[in-house]
Amino acid sequence: MLRSVFVLFFLCLCLPANYAAEKTNIVFILADDLGWKDLACYGGTLAETPHLDQLASEGMKFTNAYSPAPICSASRAAILTGKTPARLHFEFVTKPTGVDPPFRQLQPPAYTRDLPLKEVTLGEMLQQADYATGFFGKWHVSEHFKGYLGWSPTHGPKQQGFQTAVETFGSHPYAKKFDWKPGDFKPDTFPPDAVTDSAIAFLKQKREEPFFLYLSYFHVHTPVRSPTDWLVEKYRDKAAAGPGDAKRRTHYGAFIETLDHYVGQVLAALDERGLRDSTLIVFTSDNGGHPEYADNGPLRGSKWNLYEAGIRVPFVVRWPKHVQAGSICTKPVSGIDLFPTFCEVAGGNCSQLNLDGKSLVPLCEGKSANWPTRALTWHFPYYHPEKGYKKAKETIGVNDFAVSKTRPVSAIRVGDSKLLQFYESRKRELYDLRSDPGEQHDLSNSQPDRTAHLGAQLKQMLQDMDARYPTDPFTDQPKTN
Template sequence: MNPARIFLPLFAAASLTSAVADDRPNILFILADDLGWRDLACYGNKFYETPNLDRLSEEGMRFTQAYAPAPICSASRAAFLTGKTPARLGFEFVTKNEPGFQPVDASLRAPAFTLNLSTEEKTIAEVLAEAGYETAFFGKWHLNRHHGRYLGWSPTHGPPAQGFLHATEDFGSHPYSYWNKKEQRKFSPKIEHAMLPEDGMTGHAIRFLRGKHERPFFLMVSHFWVHTPVHTRAKWLHDRVLKRIPDTHPRRGELAQYGAMVETLDHHVGELLAALKAAGLEKNTLVVFTSDNGGHPEYFGNAPLRGSKWNLYEGGIRVPFLVRLSAVIPPGTICETPVAGVDLLPTFAEVAEAAEADLPSDLDGKSILPLLQKPDAEFSERDLFWHFPYYHPEGKKYDDAPEKIGIDDGFTSKTKPNSVIRSGPWKLIRFYESGVGDELYHLPADLSEQKNRAASEPEIFGKLRGRLDAYLNQCGARMPVPNPAWQKND
């Protein structure tokens, strides 16, 4: 790898060369929590106003087929940071307080819970630190068993143990920060019109940007927005969003609260980007914004995509993905090539001119730098894989959940253990329970995944099934097994 030979000519107009100081780009990675593919105005949302993220899209590149590595938080974050799929990592679900198995009355038993991202895995932060970057992390981690409190960082497996030099825990102004105080679960008269509470987590990131930097930096800002609890204390914002939602919408109240959270997220991203510009860092900073998984089904609903967070239909894994680097990406560029969250580690490594020998040899991701340079560039077709050998929801909620996973129906439906391969226009979903048939979809003609072509396209089905099985076997994926405690209901 010699990325400097590829990358530096693009900066010629800006007079950037390796002969002058260390002018490698800074990297700002902004990760939203549970933000759906259609939640932003720049992705077609008609109810919510997101001017700051829309501007980021207008100034850079918007990807239409970007995917989170998993349909659930911890698994996705582990894959973002390592460039490896949850199947390869053996980290496919969320962290828990204690080891054990899912409390689900079902025919299969999912693998045991993974509690921590192993410190033996090399993260983006560790790769970039070795390349000479200053590293910082603020926000939601969720990659270790809860320490001291819900989502608390472990001293042995938290960000400082995974390559981040600067890191501070803070819920910010997200409802997590006050949800244990029931008297605060209401509109606050202290919040004036057109004002929002200061977000401590964003404040930490802004102070880092304003600091002195003698070398390029990698800053990861991991928002808690828009994860549940879905709530705003700003009545003016709630009421403004509510006016845009038709009176006839069955979830109008929920969508107003959720929309207020989306617009709050946009506001804090705007604060961060404004600080970047004020510090004179905007032109030489690669900014990447995306979400850890698809949106919650009980709120905006992800239509026209089927499914949601927790399952592997498009609504659970297709996410917003915006990239800006002014010296490289022309404003208002759109890229329709499928990309995935596991691509970030190799991409950032190439931008940072990290030594190839410093990268893990078993990465699943691929640098998307060629697409940033030219969105219609030839990008050798490759298979993308997902593996979710778990059930959702857990406990009695699983028994009560609807069987069918629909489109914008407002329900958290049953997710059963399954894996996915996407190859070109085709997507195969393999289910592991006996009697649950596999599904094959042609996404360009069937984005909502309504017409199962498994029976009508046996040759394509067979090839994809074979490649999916081979991949899972090659990376030692953990599989669901017969549940010894299951009592079949005749």
């Protein structure tokens, strides 16, 4: 009861009584582990992605878009709340009760298992704005219930502002009924997907109020195993001729095109309902591409680390009458910007919520001239991988196609400058992303003043967020920069 009063109080502050009568529907589509250039419209050469390419051609493509974290739960919690993982104290993936982060040279903070109910989510904010809210797919911001990724009965979508929510793995191999056999799918046919079907059913409901659809796909997360023979055959030669493991990349190409097909079904359903012109669509990914599957070059790193390929993601917006078709935005943006963006679209004012994001409406409408240079930060006070750390690759390169060791690290980007702060060694690395997008030339020694300035700015911002740090087990003192 107290929690409901708390949330309602802040929502009343967010949404003025005179918000616009004509509301824009909002569709947010989140892919899982989709790399920054896996889509053809971003330069991908493996998979065909005609529906997402068309979406980009009809809207705006962001070329410097970032996830809030290099890992799933932390990124999703940040997107839902508009707050950084550092502020939320939710910097890793949720773990079962009793599981603690492994100690290495430093001791990481205790895992956060649930997104606190006191946090105001996208679902709650938009429901208060008289939107019908629906969530379908991967939740992963609460402790697993009755199996991997099972929705919590106390911290699931329905407890976080989503009136309609359907729990299903759809056609992903996570599903227990993933028992398709060779030959089950003829050419140009795809496995039926309950995640997509549930979302379309939500779109087709008759209602007077606007809607917010949060469609959270499991594709293209591992296990990457496609049941569509014709797609696997389609990408076999292409994968063999490119970088990485041919078998893995073959199925990965099939996975990407399958995701594109499902998104195409949702877009078609919107058109069939005559909702194209009244709907804002945002498509992005929760973090960078998996190191064993995604071609992340020429960017360095992958999912799980804070080099560019770990946090750079595709980000496409279509909003008829607001976004110019075929436009490109080069300004750095983040998934934490979605909360204030959707709040503004809904006619609200979220200034009382202490958000870290900034509304992207001016950028979407082509008003980038007055967009200020701002600092984006990331904070990952953990080690990865949790198991097999000793066998992981010691260094992080470009297209390693192998899991590397990630050590506790934070990062800040201001303009074209990006600094990484490593807590084990206290080492800093500085890069100019305009001239060196692959982060190959560390400028920290040649530009000590710039390095010191960004390091101090990062430290202050994390301090303002009350960030948690790994500790020295011998002194129990936090290791900061």
